[in-house]
Amino acid sequence: MTKSKSVHADNESLQKYHIACEVVVVVVVVAAAAATAAVVAVVVVVVAVIVVVVVVVVVVVVVVVVIVVT
Known part of the structure; x- marks a missing residue:
């Protein structure tokens, strides 16, 4: 694998990881x-x-007071 393909693969995995983190944050x-x-x-x-x-x-309490007073 050439250097640029390796960097591209790393970028893709980082993007997937970033999206997964965003999903976790939204769920939380x-x-x-x-x-x-x-x-x-x-x-x-x-x-x-x-x-x-x-x-x-x-x-x-009001009912009892009324009954007692009358």
Whole structure:
């Protein structure tokens, strides 16, 4: 193999390696975004549950106070 063919083969393998690295980076970024979205969704659900529990407790306390006072 001549020197230029060897360099050309090296360039092709480097390009393939570079493309493979880009694909890995894109997959990792997409996975990180999906994981972040999942965490945000879980946090939203937890906050919603906490709000519902607080509202229920407040309503129960108000009802008990109204019953006791009257």
